[in-house]
Amino acid sequence: MKIGYGHMGTLTMVVEMILEELGHEPVVPFRPTRQTLALGAKYAPEFACIPFKIVLGTYLESLARGADCFISGGGYGPCRAGLYGELHSRILQDLGYNAELIFLFPPLKKTVDFMRKLSRLKGRHSWFSLARIISKAWAKLNALDELEMMSQRLRPLELTRGQTSKAFEKGLQYLHQAKNRGEIEEARAAALAEMKKIEIDPTAKPLKIGIIGEIYVQLEPFANFYVEEALGHLGAEVRRSIYLTSYTRHDVLSTRGDMNSRSLAQPYLAQKVGGHGQNSVGDVIRFAQMGYDGVVQLAPFSCIPEIVAKSLMPFISKKFGIPVLTLFIDEQTGPTGIQTRLEAFVDLLEQRRLASGRYDFPGNIIQ
Amino acid sequence: MTARVGIPRALFYYTYFPMWQAFLEKLGVEVVFSRPTNKEILEAGIRETVNDACIPIKLFHGHVLDLKDRVDYLLIPRLVSPGGYITYCPKFLGLPDMIRFSGMKLPALISHRLSLRGLPGGLSRFLRATALSLGIKNPLAQQKAISHALKCHKLYHRLLLEGKQPLEASTLIQKKGRAGRNAALVTAAEAGTGMPRVALLGYPYTIYDSFVSADVYHKLQSMGVSVITPDQISPQELRRMSRVLPQNLFWYYSNRVWWAGLSLLQRKAVDGMIHLTAFACGPDAMVDKLLELEAKKARMPFLTLTIDEHTGEGGVQTRLEAFIDMLQAKIENNRNGV
Numbered sequence: 001m002k003i004g005y006g007h008m009g010t011l012t013m014v015v016e017m018i019l020e021e022l023g024h025e026p027v028v029p030f031r032p033t034r035q036t037l038a039l040g041a042k043y044a045p046e047f048a049c050i051p052f053k054i055v056l057g058t059y060l061e062s063l064a065r066g067a068d069c070f071i072s073g074g075g076y077g078p079c080r081a082g083l084y085g086e087l088h089s090r091i092l093q094d095l096g097y098n099a100e101l102i103f104l105f106p107p108l109k110k111t112v113d114f115m116r117k118l119s120r121l122k123g124r125h126s127w128f129s130l131a132r133i134i135s136k137a138w139a140k141l142n143a144l145d146e147l148e149m150m151s152q153r154l155r156p157l158e159l160t161r162g163q164t165s166k167a168f169e170k171g172l173q174y175l176h177q178a179k180n181r182g183e184i185e186e187a188r189a190a191a192l193a194e195m196k197k198i199e200i201d202p203t204a205k206p207l208k209i210g211i212i213g214e215i216y217v218q219l220e221p222f223a224n225f226y227v228e229e230a231l232g233h234l235g236a237e238v239r240r241s242i243y244l245t246s247y248t249r250h251d252v253l254s255t256r257g258d259m260n261s262r263s264l265a266q267p268y269l270a271q272k273v274g275g276h277g278q279n280s281v282g283d284v285i286r287f288a289q290m291g292y293d294g295v296v297q298l299a300p301f302s303c304i305p306e307i308v309a310k311s312l313m314p315f316i317s318k319k320f321g322i323p324v325l326t327l328f329i330d331e332q333t334g335p336t337g338i339q340t341r342l343e344a345f346v347d348l349l350e351q352r353r354l355a356s357g358r359y360d361f362p363g364n365i366i367q
Numbered sequence: 368m369t370a371r372v373g374i375p376r377a378l379f380y381y382t383y384f385p386m387w388q389a390f391l392e393k394l395g396v397e398v399v400f401s402r403p404t405n406k407e408i409l410e411a412g413i414r415e416t417v418n419d420a421c422i423p424i425k426l427f428h429g430h431v432l433d434l435k436d437r438v439d440y441l442l443i444p445r446l447v448s449p450g451g452y453i454t455y456c457p458k459f460l461g462l463p464d465m466i467r468f469s470g471m472k473l474p475a476l477i478s479h480r481l482s483l484r485g486l487p488g489g490l491s492r493f494l495r496a497t498a499l500s501l502g503i504k505n506p507l508a509q510q511k512a513i514s515h516a517l518k519c520h521k522l523y524h525r526l527l528l529e530g531k532q533p534l535e536a537s538t539l540i541q542k543k544g545r546a547g548r549n550a551a552l553v554t555a556a557e558a559g560t561g562m563p564r565v566a567l568l569g570y571p572y573t574i575y576d577s578f579v580s581a582d583v584y585h586k587l588q589s590m591g592v593s594v595i596t597p598d599q600i601s602p603q604e605l606r607r608m609s610r611v612l613p614q615n616l617f618w619y620y621s622n623r624v625w626w627a628g629l630s631l632l633q634r635k636a637v638d639g640m641i642h643l644t645a646f647a648c649g650p651d652a653m654v655d656k657l658l659e660l661e662a663k664k665a666r667m668p669f670l671t672l673t674i675d676e677h678t679g680e681g682g683v684q685t686r687l688e689a690f691i692d693m694l695q696a697k698i699e700n701n702r703n704g705v
Binding site for chain 2 (some may be wrong): 044045046047048049076077078079080082083087090091094131268269270271272273274275277301302303304305307308310311312314315316328
């Protein structure tokens with residue numbers, strides 16, 4: 001089978017590895033572009049969220065490159081993402097394509113269905129060899145997360161702008177080429193060595209900004225206008241609330257979600273509202289408790305759970321003394337608008353820090 | 368002095384108010400509704416609400432503002448699930464919290480969970496908790512009010528099924544205590560009059576709110592069109608549709624619209640379909656596309672009407688007239704065998 005899938009940050013190369021190992025021919029999605037989004041937006045419902053449109057655009061591009069099947073995650077609501085698969089396949093059918101869509105539901109919620117689809121995907125491989133492949137993928141995920149966190153820490157410290165991003169790209173290349181456990185370990189070491197070569201200013205005390213919100217716009221840099229890089233270049237260290245490994249642990253392999261964030265949110269938003277709505281409220285509190293200077297909330301326009309979260313933000317921000325900038329993103333959003341708002345936000349945080357007279361910060365602890 | 372409980376005339380109001388009113392009044396509590404939607408309420412709601420929210424949520428905030436200084440309590444339940452895996456829209460799930468932390472000065476909120484998942488008797492449990500919040504502890508009085516309320520609830524939905532409007536239905540309940548027995552479950556429209564029969568698909572809180580929907584329902588009726596809403600499709604029929612699909616939607620109201628649409632398409636019971644949707648409604652992004660694609664397959668004329676803060680009466684009227692003209696022309700052509 002020639003299998004296509006959506007592009008979601010660094011997860012893309014992990015899915016590629018799994019599919020290759022299983023003997024399929026992956027149609028590796030390109031990084032989304034404005035054209036991808038425009039293509040998706042053309043056939044998607046007007047008020048669908050931006051992940052839906054980008055993924056649809058990616059599917060259409062992949063179809064042109066020969067994909068005959070797509071895999072994607074499904075869910076059990078009440079977030080709309082759980083219905084993506086159903087609607088994507090109907091839209092593709094209406095456009096005259098005969099691609100098959102396999103959407104995998106969380107294994108602990110729909111075990112039978114999940115195992116059936118999994119056994120189809122694994123083909124002739126034994127369950128044992130599937131387990132080996134998965135554990136290899138897990139190693140890669142861990143390495144990718146480590147690399148990403150390091151780049152987020154170093155970027156505000158770099159002496160020449162852009163060095164970190166360059167080193168990070170190189171590191172991704174290394175990891176991309178690593179095919180087995182040994183190679184992954186080697187690539188990881190090489191990538192980290194690459195990062196260590198960056199010249200930094202060790203005395204700088206960068207602002208610390210947490211990034212929260214909907215998962216796709218957090219993890220896919222194209223969808224968030226490379227907000228991590230932009231903030232890094234403005235001299236802020238960023239930390240997301242979601243990384244691939246934590247996502248896998250809390251959202252894929254559990255039925256309860258991230259209990260830490262959710263219990264923090266409990267007094268203010270007592271009900272799970274789907275997606276990462278409740279997490280967003282809890283994560284602001286968590287970042288405030290960790291001494292962060294501010295939080296950027298990312299969400300697709302018309303995202304229901306994040307709108308519920310946003311409506312609580314003025315209260316939470318005041319109560320815990322942490323500024324929150326909310327960015328709702330759709331296909332009309334322009335990079336300059338985002339850049340301006342980020343600059344203004346960073347200025348505000350700097351002023352706030354000066355006014356507080358508080359200069360010594362806890363080191364880079366977190367997680 | 369009796370306590371006054373306010374119920375905003377928005378969102379779940381159209382599904383539940385006769386039950387809540389009957390319950391509270393039986394308990395000797397005064398019930399106050401917000402005024403029917405008007406420009407002032409809408410504008411106040413828009414000012415108060417997070418700007419990315421949909422119109423119905425903004426409207427809800429407006430109705431809360433309209434009520435808050437006139438009552439001792441506000442009844443804003445957390446509607447979680449009507450049973451099974453189905454939930455309400457996430458905004459319903461978070462509604463009490465959205466209101467509580469909106470910065471408005473509010474009277475006491477009564478916001479118990481209403482979930483029919485799990486053990487039976489969810490409605491009674493919810494009503495009992497509400498009574499306790501009002502300081503009414505006598506179990507006998509509670510039980511009496513509950514059975515009265517549940518009876519009214521059943522009756523109300525039977526009247527809606529017969530094609531009555533919510534207010535009409537509630538007056539009927541209060542006047543007679545019961546409706547005419549078991550009117551036929553076929554909708555009036557299926558009798559056939561020569562004018563086109565049109566399905567008006569949408570949520571109760573848009574269809575029945577004559578201000579925000581630019582009164583599409585009555586506009587259609589005054590053109591002589593017979594209108595069918597999802598409330599006029601029997602629960603049995605909706606359940607039947609739910610079984611034919613590979614995957615149902617997650618949200619209660621959306622499922623009703625989607626199943627009603629499918630049922631009418633299958634039975635070819637209408638000549639055209641209008642989907643009435645609110646600007647930036649999350650679930651409707653899915654529902655609208657699903658309906659559109661199904662209607663296309665069945666060659667059913669389909670119109671999406673999106674309403675927002677700026678919806679003008681004139682624009683809606685023009686689009687409805689054009690749509691109905693087209694349906695009439697189509698009927699005419701079919702009759703002449705073109």
